[in-house]
Amino acid sequence: MISSLGLIEVVGLVGAIEAGDTAVKAANVRLIGIELTKGGGMVTVKIEGEVSAVTAAVEAGVMAAERLTTVVSKLVIARPSVEVGQMVEPTEVTEEVVEELKEKVEEKQVEEIVEQEKETAEIEVVETTIKKNRKNK
Known part of the structure; x- marks a missing residue:
């Protein structure tokens, strides 16, 4: 079960990689993965961890990505429901x-x-x- 979920949506893979790298270096979070959207070149970076760590990681990731590309949106969900967790967590x-x-x-x-x-x-x-x-x- 995911304790807290962070999402950063950017335009382009390079910006997503930069956001994910910065996020995991900024706080004690785990990178769940990325998801490519259909059309528009948007990529969503998914991270999980404790609420405060995810919040800090998302902010750091957004700041890093903004230097390279457009950040479309960001979101932190504290204690997401099990169903939402299953939506974003890849099957191990x-x-x-x-x-x-x-x-x-x-x-x-x-x-x-x-x-x-x-x-x-x-x-x-x-x-x-x-x-x-x-x-x-």
């Missing part, structure tokens, strides 16, 4: 998740092979039955 893919997915894929492949073998066996039974019926005629 751990080794356990990867192994779990591999097992599911292997199970699915095994199920498909078994299904194919069943179909093949059924076809062979039908073909054998047809051959026997032809011989009997």
Whole structure:
């Protein structure tokens, strides 16, 4: 769960990188990532941490970005809801998740092979039955 969320929206990737770099150096915050918007070249920098740290980091990031580009907006949300946190936090893919997915894929492949073998066996039974019926005629 995110304790506090900070967002800085700028025009251009270079300004976003500068804002993010300055923000994480200015206070004890974690850079969640960036998000590219569709059209207009706007980029949103997402950071999280304690409210006071995020506030200081956002202000420092905005000041740094303004030297390079246009800052469109900034926002600090103290204690965002879980749903908002899930919107901005990238899903963490751990080794356990990867192994779990591999097992599911292997199970699915095994199920498909078994299904194919069943179909093949059924076809062979039908073909054998047809051959026997032809011989009997």
